[in-house]
Amino acid sequence: MNEAKFNIAVLIDGDNAQAALLKYMLEEVSKYGKATIRRIYGDWTTPQMNSWKEPLNQYSISPIQKFSYTTGKNSTDSSLIIDAMDILHGQSVDGFCIVSSDSDYTGLAKRIREEGLFVMGIGRKTTPIAFVNSCEIFTFSENLLPQSNKSSKENTGSKKTLKKEKTPKVQVQKKQPDIDLEDIDKAFEISTSEDSGTYISKVGLALRKIDPSFDPRTYGFKTLTQLFENIDKYEVVWKDVNGLNHPLVKLK
Secondary structure (H helix, E strand, O other): OOOOOOEEEEEEEHHHOOHHHHHHHHHHHOOOOEEEEEEEEEOOOOHHHHHHHHHHHHOOOEEEEOOOOOOOOOOHHHHHHHHHHHHHHHOOOOEEEEEOOOHHHHHHHHHHHHOOOEEEEEEOOOOOHHHHHHOOEEEEHHHOOOHHHHHHHHOOOHHHHHOOOOOOOOOOOOOOOOOOHHHHHHHHHHHOOOOOOEEHHHHHHHHHHHOOOOOHHHHOOOOHHHHHHOOOOEEEEEEEEOOEEEEEEEEO
């Protein structure tokens, strides 16, 4: 994928996304290409959209106004989908990023993939699996927050209780979910053609095909290499290619 020419349309459902994560969302998109179209949809006359107003100019996001014509309903979903189809047929981008946790965008993601374009999603871990699996890549928004910010959020409120505590609190590190080896083993098997192992980047591509939401950050590791270094059955070795070290993984 040539990032210099790979243009991505970032379409944000303002009703189903967090303004505080906008910077990290765009950083995530930049791993795969350039966010040339940036739009956020919502009813800007409502108080719930106020949190988006400050970052709009900072990150060059175009606000799209959509009124709620019926109580309890909004037209954000349909407006975003219509715009996405216009952009798709305009052939001005090479891929899409849909930011939402709403299953209503499942059909849109499928349609984009049918046209042979790249499609990624960003949403909460509660996002329905149908939408997750309709994307080539799906990143959980919980994984976007820097580790330092996560720690500070977990410790919020501790200052209020310190005076009442007779004994000092022991800070316990939050337990990460256990690593599911089934998909990892399957991806390794697909990627490996010989006993000498395979490049971790190839395993990563295979993992994304098996599970679009697979992310080493879910398990507390910044990279897939770090994750493999913490799995007993695998070992990571480094191979020099034109003066650059590339990580390979193989069975112990």
